[in-house]
Amino acid sequence: MVDLVFTGGRVVDVRQRTSRIANVAVEHGKIVDISPNELPAKRVVNAEGLVVAPGFIDVHGHLDGADYAGRLSAMQGITTTIGGNCGLSPLDMEEWFRSQQRQGYVINQAELVGHSFSLRRAVGIEDVNAKATAAQVDQMVRMARKALDEGAAGVSLGLDYSPGCSLAEIDAMAALAAEYGRVLPVHTRLFTQNDLYSLYEMLAAAKRSGGRLLLSHFVYQYSGFGTLRPALDVVDAARAKGMDVWVDSGMYTDWATYAGTATFDEQTIKDNSLRFGDMVAATGKYTGTRLNRELYELLRRKYPDDSIICYSGEPYEIYEVLKKPYAMMSTDAGAYAPGDGHPQIAGSYPRFLRKMVRELGLLTLEEAVYRCTLLPAETFQMPGKGVLEPGFDADILLFDPDTVRDNAKMPDKGEPDAAPDGMPYVMVNGVLAVDGGVFQNTRSGQIIRY
Numbered sequence: 001m002v003d004l005v006f007t008g009g010r011v012v013d014v015r016q017r018t019s020r021i022a023n024v025a026v027e028h029g030k031i032v033d034i035s036p037n038e039l040p041a042k043r044v045v046n047a048e049g050l051v052v053a054p055g056f057i058d059v060h061g062h063l064d065g066a067d068y069a070g071r072l073s074a075m076q077g078i079t080t081t082i083g084g085n086c087g088l089s090p091l092d093m094e095e096w097f098r099s100q101q102r103q104g105y106v107i108n109q110a111e112l113v114g115h116s117f118s119l120r121r122a123v124g125i126e127d128v129n130a131k132a133t134a135a136q137v138d139q140m141v142r143m144a145r146k147a148l149d150e151g152a153a154g155v156s157l158g159l160d161y162s163p164g165c166s167l168a169e170i171d172a173m174a175a176l177a178a179e180y181g182r183v184l185p186v187h188t189r190l191f192t193q194n195d196l197y198s199l200y201e202m203l204a205a206a207k208r209s210g211g212r213l214l215l216s217h218f219v220y221q222y223s224g225f226g227t228l229r230p231a232l233d234v235v236d237a238a239r240a241k242g243m244d245v246w247v248d249s250g251m252y253t254d255w256a257t258y259a260g261t262a263t264f265d266e267q268t269i270k271d272n273s274l275r276f277g278d279m280v281a282a283t284g285k286y287t288g289t290r291l292n293r294e295l296y297e298l299l300r301r302k303y304p305d306d307s308i309i310c311y312s313g314e315p316y317e318i319y320e321v322l323k324k325p326y327a328m329m330s331t332d333a334g335a336y337a338p339g340d341g342h343p344q345i346a347g348s349y350p351r352f353l354r355k356m357v358r359e360l361g362l363l364t365l366e367e368a369v370y371r372c373t374l375l376p377a378e379t380f381q382m383p384g385k386g387v388l389e390p391g392f393d394a395d396i397l398l399f400d401p402d403t404v405r406d407n408a409k410m411p412d413k414g415e416p417d418a419a420p421d422g423m424p425y426v427m428v429n430g431v432l433a434v435d436g437g438v439f440q441n442t443r444s445g446q447i448i449r450y
Contacts, residue, residue, distance in 0.1 A: 003026055007039075008021060008046060011388060012369045019366055023038070031390055031396075034389070034390065050424070056078045057372065057382070057386060058080070058081045059376045060332055061081040063109070070106040076347065081333075085112060087161060089111060089152075089156065101446075109448065111152055112155060115140065115155060128164060132165075144176055154185065155174075157186040160189055182450065183214050196231055214245075214247070220249075229320060232324065235247065250344050251348050253318060257307065277292070282342055285303075288411040307340075331344045331348040346406070354406065357401070358401065395429065397426050429445070
């Protein structure tokens with residue numbers, strides 16, 4: 001008798017992009033059988049009318065062990081997150097992995113080592129507009145190599161946040177990730193949203209290194225100014241020439257970052273014709289308040305670690321990206337306090353299923369699930385993840401394809417952390433983190449070390 005069986009659900013085969021009615025048996029944290037036959041179990045969960053899928057793998061997050069962020073991720077079907085994105089990460093990877101394993105976490109975690117915030121600061125670069133010296137580049141490479149030896153999933157760049165970063169720094173990080181056979185996720189530069197220089201820069205670096213490039217939150221980088229389709233054309237051309245390049249993107253065009261970063265410098269705002277009235281405070285005492293110049297200057301001066309959302313782009317741009325066969329879903333979720341943040345922290349994946357599958361029919365259900373599971377598992381080389389097959393980890397999501405929906409809103413319009421509908425069961429390594437739609441505060445997630 002096994003631990004648990006999900007009976008009568010529509011089980012998705014992400015390898016074949018098909019589904020069938022079957023029973024899924026779980027024992028000791030693993031999937032042990034998938035069959036149309038009755039499977040005796042200590043607990044039986046009726047899955048009739050529900051889709052049974054591998055747990056979602058979020059390739060772009062900033063959870064980094066934050067409890068409330070983990071809860072919101074689990075509630076929207078995520079069972080594995082990849083942190084350390086945009087160049088911001090812990091640097092003592094050994095200690096970070098040990099501490100996370102010791103205290104436990106609701107979902108599985110892999111972690112990148114970050115260049116543009118973390119490594120640059122660690123070698124003494126305080127000015128975001130400064131280039132690293134040759135000695136500092138060598139020091140960063142040594143530190144990043146140590147993190148990769150300790151199990152980091154790759155090297156992340158956040159070039160938007162270090163506009164002075166040199167090509168020598170980029171090439172060094174790209175070459176190191178390629179040497180280890182790991183991914184180089186990149187939050188590209190923002191000079192203006194009218195040009196594609198940032199994209200050509202990274203494709204050229206990836207070509208020199210021969211490694212795998214992941215272009216982070218693609219819609220946030222290239223939407224709103226007529227550059228989205230030309231940017232996709234550039235990626236299409238690079239892939240047609242055999243380059244190992246992928247993109248991730250979420251379900252929103254309205255992006256968020258810290259008030260004190262170079263992204264919200266006065267010159268950047270001017271160059272991109274951004275308006276204070278299109279910005280809203282997402283954290284802190286002014287959460288939900290639209291900005292004017294006075295509040296902008298106050299946040300920059302006194303609350304640089306508060307987050308600001310900038311309204312930008314058109315909805316069709318989301319769908320243009322996520323229709324691409326090389327595009328994966330992601331959240332860009334971070335460690336917000338209850339009631340704060342961007343709705344991506346709670347609504348991304350339910351919104352993806354609602355819009356892309358049920359309402360617009362742009363992807364089949366099976367293809368949509370594949371984009372959230374096996375594709376990211378293969379991109380990041382995660383054995384045991386992303387597939388429902390005997391022997392694989394029991395990271396399993398059950399959702400109702402007819403009712404799944406996001407309820408999270410922008411902070412000036414509602415609750416950014418409102419739980420979704422239609423995702424009643426989420427299992428992480430054989431333990432139900434969400435049971436009957438209720439979060440269980442479990443800590444069955446594992447550290448994924450490379």
